[in-house]
Amino acid sequence: MPKWKIYTPEGVQDILLEDCYIKRKLEAKLRRVFAGFGYNEVETPTIEFYDVFAADSDVTPQETMFKFFDQQGRILVLRPDITIPIARIAATKYRDARYPMKLSYIGNTFKYNELGGGKQKEFTQAGVEILGASTPEADAEIIATAISAVKAAGLENFQIDIGQVDFFKGIMEETGLAQQEIEQMRILIDRKDFLGVEELVKQHDIPDALKELIFSLPGLFGSTDVIDKVEKMAVNKRSLKALENLRQILNILDEYELGKYVSVDLGMVQSLNYYTGLIFRGFTYGVGFPILSGGRYDNLVEKFGKKCPATGFSLGVNMIMTALDRQKIDFERHTTDSLVCYNERGRKTAFKICNELRRQGLTVEMDITGLGVEQSKEYAVNKGIGGILNVLDEENIEVINLTNGESVKTNIMELTGRII
Amino acid sequence: MRYLNIALSKGRLTELSIDLFEAIGIDCTELKGSSRKLILTDEESKIKFFLVKPSDVPTYVEYGAADIGIVGKDTLLEEGRHLYEVLNLGFAACRMVVAGPAELQGKLDKLNNKRVATKYPRIAREYFEHKRKETIEVIKLNGSVELAPLVGLSEVIVDLVESGRTLKENGLAVLDIIADISARMVVNRVSMKMESERINSIIDGIRKQLEKGRLSND
Numbered sequence A: 001m002p003k004w005k006i007y008t009p010e011g012v013q014d015i016l017l018e019d020c021y022i023k024r025k026l027e028a029k030l031r032r033v034f035a036g037f038g039y040n041e042v043e044t045p046t047i048e049f050y051d052v053f054a055a056d057s058d059v060t061p062q063e064t065m066f067k068f069f070d071q072q073g074r075i076l077v078l079r080p081d082i083t084i085p086i087a088r089i090a091a092t093k094y095r096d097a098r099y100p101m102k103l104s105y106i107g108n109t110f111k112y113n114e115l116g117g118g119k120q121k122e123f124t125q126a127g128v129e130i131l132g133a134s135t136p137e138a139d140a141e142i143i144a145t146a147i148s149a150v151k152a153a154g155l156e157n158f159q160i161d162i163g164q165v166d167f168f169k170g171i172m173e174e175t176g177l178a179q180q181e182i183e184q185m186r187i188l189i190d191r192k193d194f195l196g197v198e199e200l201v202k203q204h205d206i207p208d209a210l211k212e213l214i215f216s217l218p219g220l221f222g223s224t225d226v227i228d229k230v231e232k233m234a235v236n237k238r239s240l241k242a243l244e245n246l247r248q249i250l251n252i253l254d255e256y257e258l259g260k261y262v263s264v265d266l267g268m269v270q271s272l273n274y275y276t277g278l279i280f281r282g283f284t285y286g287v288g289f290p291i292l293s294g295g296r297y298d299n300l301v302e303k304f305g306k307k308c309p310a311t312g313f314s315l316g317v318n319m320i321m322t323a324l325d326r327q328k329i330d331f332e333r334h335t336t337d338s339l340v341c342y343n344e345r346g347r348k349t350a351f352k353i354c355n356e357l358r359r360q361g362l363t364v365e366m367d368i369t370g371l372g373v374e375q376s377k378e379y380a381v382n383k384g385i386g387g388i389l390n391v392l393d394e395e396n397i398e399v400i401n402l403t404n405g406e407s408v409k410t411n412i413m414e415l416t417g418r419i420i
Numbered sequence B: 001m002r003y004l005n006i007a008l009s010k011g012r013l014t015e016l017s018i019d020l021f022e023a024i025g026i027d028c029t030e031l032k033g034s035s036r037k038l039i040l041t042d043e044e045s046k047i048k049f050f051l052v053k054p055s056d057v058p059t060y061v062e063y064g065a066a067d068i069g070i071v072g073k074d075t076l077l078e079e080g081r082h083l084y085e086v087l088n089l090g091f092a093a094c095r096m097v098v099a100g101p102a103e104l105q106g107k108l109d110k111l112n113n114k115r116v117a118t119k120y121p122r123i124a125r126e127y128f129e130h131k132r133k134e135t136i137e138v139i140k141l142n143g144s145v146e147l148a149p150l151v152g153l154s155e156v157i158v159d160l161v162e163s164g165r166t167l168k169e170n171g172l173a174v175l176d177i178i179a180d181i182s183a184r185m186v187v188n189r190v191s192m193k194m195e196s197e198r199i200n201s202i203i204d205g206i207r208k209q210l211e212k213g214r215l216s217n218d
Helices: A017-036 A050-054 A083-092 A136-153 A165-175 A179-190 A194-202 A208-219 A225-231 A237-255 A317-326 A344-359 A373-383 A412-416 B012-023 B054-062 B073-079 B121-131 B165-169 B189-194 B196-217
Strands: A047-049 A067-069 A075-078 A101-110 A122-131 A158-164 A262-265 A278-284 A292-296 A310-316 A338-342 A364-366 A387-391 A396-401 A407-411 B004-009 B039-042 B047-052 B068-072 B084-088 B094-101 B114-118 B136-140 B156-161 B172-181 B183-187
Touching: A017 A101, A017 A122, A017 A136, A017 A317, A047 A050, A050 A075, A050 A083, A083 A101, A083 A122, A083 A310, A122 A136, A122 A317, A136 A158, A136 A237, A136 A278, A136 A292, A136 A310, A136 A317, A158 A165, A158 A237, A158 B189, A165 A179, A165 A208, A165 A237, A179 A194, A179 A208, A194 A208, A194 B084, A225 A237, A237 A262, A237 A278, A278 A310, A278 B189, A310 A317, A338 A344, A338 A373, A344 A364, A344 A387, A344 A396, A344 A412, A373 A387, A373 A396, A396 A412, A407 A412, B004 B012, B004 B054, B004 B196, B012 B068, B012 B183, B012 B196, B047 B054, B054 B068, B054 B073, B054 B183, B068 B073, B073 B121, B073 B172, B073 B183, B084 B189, B084 B196, B114 B121, B121 B136, B121 B156, B121 B172, B156 B172, B165 B172, B183 B189, B183 B196, B189 B196
Parallel strands: A158 A262, A338 A364, A338 A387, B004 B047, B004 B068, B114 B136, B114 B156
Antiparallel strands: A047 A075, A067 A075, A101 A122, A122 A310, A158 A278, A278 A292, A292 A310, A387 A396, A396 A407, B039 B047, B068 B183, B084 B183, B094 B156, B094 B172
C-alpha cells in the first residue's frame, strides 16, 4: 500500500476555506496597490533552469533550491524567487523596450526553508520592480509602494528599516581588507556582533579613526540622526555618496508623509554581490522574521546581458497572514447571503431568482439536497447563511430570516424589484 | 505593554544569568523557586522568562518566540541561526578545540582519512572544510567524546575544553584552537527593531553591570 498517500510533504500546506478566502482577498488588495502605482503584472514559469539562479549564490544558495532534470539532462529548479526571473525577462524579452519599466508579480516560490514562525517551503511572494531608473525617486517609490501594500493588508504597527550597502563598501575600500575578510566583516556587522567586529579589526593595520567607525557600524541604527552623526566620520567619496543618497530617499519619503514608518540601519548589510545601494526590510509584531525586503540591485540584469539599473521589493504573503493572525486583526469573512429552496413547481422561478440576485452582486446558494426547507435550515444556520428564500410556486416566495426566525410571504416582483 | 520574552539556558548558565538580571532590577524570585512552571513572569517589568535546553535557545530567539536569549557561543556556532549577538557576558569561558593523541601535534594535515568525533558536527565541519579545506568524516557523539580516539572510533575530536585536565589524563593534547567560547546575549532581529527601547535599556544595564564586575575583579 502506498505509504504516503494521505500525507503532504513537509513544508507545503493545504490552504483551506477561510484561510484561502483571506489569502485571495489579501492578494487582491496587494494587486490593487501595485496597479495603482502603475505596475504591470507578469507571470513567470514555476520551473526555470538552474543557471538562471546560479550566479547569485548568496541570495539563492544551491542547497536551498528544489532541483530536478529535464529530458536532456539539464538542471531545473522550482523558482526560489521571482526578482531574478524578472531580470532575465528585462534583459531578453524587453531588451529594446522603452524604459523605465515597472513590473509586479504575485506567485509561489520554493525553498528548502527551515519551518516554523510563518516559514514554509512553498510560499507566496508579492512584489514590484522598477527597471531602468537609478534615481532616489525610484527607490523612494519602491518603499512607498511597500508601505502602502502593508497598510492595505491591514497592518498598522510596522517599521521599515533602510540602509545603504555602498556605505559599507566605501568604508571597506579604505581598509584594504581582502574580499574574504570583508565578507567575514559583513557577517559580523549584520549579526551586530560588536565583539567579533572589534576582534577582526584589531587583527589588521587600520587607521584609528577608521577603526572607530567600523566598531560603531553594528550600532548605527535608529532615527535619521544616525546619518548626521556618521557623516562627519565618513571616509571617502563612495561612502559619503551613499549617505547622500540615503538622505535624498528619506527626504522624498518625508514628502510622501511616510517618514514615521521609516528608520535607519547602516549596520544592515545583506548580500554585497546582489545589492548595490539602498536596502530595506520591514518588521512587525508577532512574527520573528521580516515581512518584506528589498533594495537596489544594479548589477543583476547585466548578468543576463543588458546593462540596466533596477530596484524593487518583495513581500511574504504567508508571513503577513501570520502577522495578521498573531496581531488578532479581523478579516472580512466569506459569507453566503441566502439559500434558495424550492419545490418542483417553483424550480424555474428559483433559478431565475438566483440569477437575478447574483447579478446584483449577492452570494446565493441553491438547495441541492432536495430535502426541503426544514432540513435546509440546519445547514444554513451551520454555515452562517443569513436567510432562506423558499420558492413556493411560480409567483410566491417565503422569506425566512434565520437570525430571528421570522418569515414573511412575498412575490417575485417585490423581492427582485423587477419582472424577471 | 507587550511582554518581553527571555529564554535562559537551563544548566550552569541559569544562575549566572539570573544574577545579571537581578542586578539590573528585574524580579527573578519566581525563577529561583523550585516551581515546575515553564513560564515565569515578572509582572512589574512585564518580562517573561522561560528555561529551555541550551541548544534550543537560538531556535526560540530566531523564530521570535523569545525576544532575548542567554546562551553559550558554542551553541550559537553549532546552531548557526540568524540572530543579533549583542553582548559577550564573559562567564562560562572555555575553548572549542581540536584534540587528539599528542603525537599528532603539527601533523594534522598529514592524516589522509580524518574521522572526527564530536558533539558539534557543524562546528567541526565548518572548521575543517572551510578553514583547513579538508574533507572529514564526522562521528556524532553525545558525551565522553575524549574516549573516541582512545578506542579507535576516531582520529581526533572537536570539543569544549575548560582546564584541559580530562585531555591530559587520557593522553590527549590540544592540536588547534577553533574559538574562544563564553556566554552571549542574543536578540531576535525583529524584536531589536520593534522593541528597541526596552531591549537597548536591558543591554545597556547589563553592559554596565559587566563593566562594574570587571573593575572589581581587577
